[in-house]
Amino acid sequence: MKNKQDKTSLEEKYYIASQWQLMWRKFKKHKLAIFGGTILSIFYFITIFCGFFSTQDIYKRHTQYIYAPPQRIHFFDEKGFHLRPFVYGLKRKIDPVTFRRTYTEDRTKKYPIYFFTHGDKYRLWNLFPTDIHLFGVKSGGTIFIFGTDKLGRDLFSRNLHAARISLSIGLVGVFLSFILGCILGGISGYFGGTVDMVIQRVIEFLISIPTIPLWMCLAAALPPHWSPIKVYFGITIILSIVGWCGLARVVRGKLLELREEDFVMAAKIAGATDYRIITRHLLPSFLSYLIVNITLAIPSMILGETSLSFLGLGLQPPVVSWGVLLQDAQNVRSVALHPWLLIPGLFVIITVLAFNFMGDGLRDAADPYK
């Protein structure tokens, strides 16, 4: 008897669960989406505290260690297992003929890794001066988990700082596209007529132009004397110029569909204003679709920034983004000798993959009643 009552109450729960609860339940079933979401949360978390997680100052040059390969983290030495991980020092050899540097592990030098250690000074969020890092070695030692670049700068720390730009540019860009897309798509879909026609033609036109050449032209047009912050926003705006089209189409399509629905008609008869109908009745009913589309639009923003910066048309050093870091990898020969220069590319791929996985899961979840 009790068992049966549980059953019916469970069933009732299914029917009265809100749309968001149902979506969340469905989303949780999508393993890849959860995986992607977790990775992204970790990335963004690290990015917020990138000064803390990196091991040193990103502009500090270790002239003794130019193009040093990644140092492996060890737990075992000739004496056996150590709970505290350590890295071996690097021994440099320069080829007398080609001047090529080669590095080997110097087994005699051992630098144990300490956590919450003091290192290079930095300002957390540009506000709090501190020198605590998550991990590092005592001064005198070196730790280059991802190796160093042509000026002997630590690539691990640079990658973490680059993530700050690359990951945020996607969000900011999508935010701009979202606003543009909602406004223009909303106008287009809700009012129809000539306005709709004009906006649709503009969208068709923008979509028919190949994006990268367009971005390239616009990015090249940014004045060279601009400050990095200005360039950053300039690039974001350029990325959104194309980005809003897709969102506007989604908004318009959904609006056209919903405009015919009875509850909108009911609201209209009840004398609600256009603004009220749009914000109170229409927006909530396709918010889930918008979220899905936003998630799927972020990767193209990130890829766009990376491509532009890679070509040297986007962000410029000393600003670091994954694209800027990849500039060093333009030459095949240098990549062949120093493959760790491609690590930023790996981050780009993982991030975009994670966004796509999450977007896919969200898309499935957006239709909870299906």
Added chain:
Amino acid sequence: MVIVLWAVSITAFVIIQLPPGDFLTSYIMKLEASGQIVDEAEIAALRKQYDLDSPIHLQYCKWMWKMLHGDFGKSFEWNRPVRDLIAERLPLTVTISIFTLIFTYLLAIPIGIYSAARQYSIGDYTFTVFGFIGLATPGFLFALILMFFFYRYFGISVGGLFSPQYQLADWSGAKFIDLLKHLPIPVLVIGMAGTAGLIRIMRGCLLDELRKQYVITARAKGVSERRLLFKYPVRVAINPIASTIGWLLPGIVSGQTIVAIVLDLPTVGPLLFRSLVNQDMYLAGSSIMILAFLTVIGTFISDILLVWLDPRIRYEKQAR
């Protein structure tokens, strides 16, 4: 379509006008930097030659007028007519685009059909994973990785479209074969993202289509599964595929631009890039116009194809 092309030309012109200063300012700066004396008279002559002093709308009209007569202006940097520079590279650009398009369809359609017909099979999962990675990898990075791989393990460099001995040679059978040998890698790199996207679309469309009532009707009629797949849903699913040229082609041209820079291909992309860096305005404007033209015309062709494929659209057109 004409309106779109016109809009393209205006955009191209505006884009070119956007950078502060012009070619001559940077030219003067370069001269000054190297310590040379700038001859005012020479500058004035150059200014006149390139019409840099007249108002913008006049510059545009003149530019358009010349363009309609086949005169694309002169490149400041190369000191050659823009038309010749583009004409040299345009055939290869079109060739690569078409080959990539064919490659994309040849690969994506069968895989899409397979994935839909054998949903949740190991093959389907494998292709899905590859598709995701293909979508997530920027073309230039894939090009870099391929180049790195070939250089590291086979010791060959895979850039370019011709072997050195054919680079400047006239067209011949041997040169053509040499081109074909060099094509696969650019085509693979440029086509990857499009192929991955198309597989997903094809699979999605087919799965939707396979669930539709008329497929069930046909099955209830005794039609075999294979025939069911190929006679009905594939036809329907091909439609969106045909209409995807609208975004596939811009994607290919766009991807080609950056991949060509990395792989050092003699196409319009790198030309555009260099002209932008040097603010070589006629060349940049013409390059982007040509690229946009290519995609607009390609899209137009795909629209015609679509009407031809789908009787419903054909019918509506007739009814009008």
Added chain:
Amino acid sequence: MNNNNSLLELKNLRTYFYLDEGVLKAVDGVSFKIKREKTLGLVGESGCGKSVTAQSILRIVPHPGKTEGEILFYQNNKKVIDLARLDPFGKEIRNIRGNEITMIFQEPMTSLSPLHTIGNQIMEAILLHQKINKQKARRLAIEMLDKVGIPIPSQRIDEYPHQLSGGLRQRAMIAMALCCKPNLLIADEPTTALDVTVQAQILELMKDLQKEFGMSIIYITHNLGVIAEITDEVAVMYLGKIVEYGSIDEIFHNPLHPYTVRLLKSIPKVGRKARMRLESIKGAVPLPLGLPRGCRFYPRCPQFKEGLCNLDNPPLVEVQEKHKVRCFLFG
């Protein structure tokens, strides 16, 4: 062995869908017989398993459904085939589908391929099952279109479905289903999506053709008025089980199961008092997922008896000849 002239016999047919949420028992132990040249009506609310029963007979249950039990099909040559044992993608079942057993569907809008002419689709069915050439098949198709009352069939045959009205499309569907002269036609709510006047025409047409071809029909609907028009026997289904089974007269004039009684009361009748409200059955059909013990109808039943109905599932008992009911009130 084949006594009293049966054509198809279902014995304990079960079609379960194995979902992530659990096992959905869409059809749970259905048994009935169809005699030659007779019509059986299958009635019930949406979601009670009528359509899945029909799909099970043709073995076109969508993934991840699985069919068990027996579906005995008595062919003309006295051979008996258990359709439930055939490979759903195999050749044997395909030779039966569209040939000996055919089916028409609810939505004439979507049941025909939008990209092929109706002639193409009818001829496909003919060419699949008969060894004749294309010209002959075309002639046969035109003949069939004429028979189902499509005007100017020689012209209509080359038209696309979207060029035809709903009623004509459903006629085309019937032509397609009948072109191989089947022994059994399964009609899954064929008139639900049509106008009332068109409905009547289609029903008339089906009755005429049944006489002409001498076939049996399983007629699936939730519309009891239609059932009265066309069927000889009626099976009322609720949540995957048959709750009452009997001749058309018995069901209409002597309904026993509370569910049947409710269903009948929900039909509007001409001449009833204007102020009287139509009675409806309270609640909706629950999902057949993890059903409670006992009779499936008890949560909505007005004559529910505590301690009886919610403990055991009542058996299907024969109350009188040709009238069975699944309810503790009669047993």
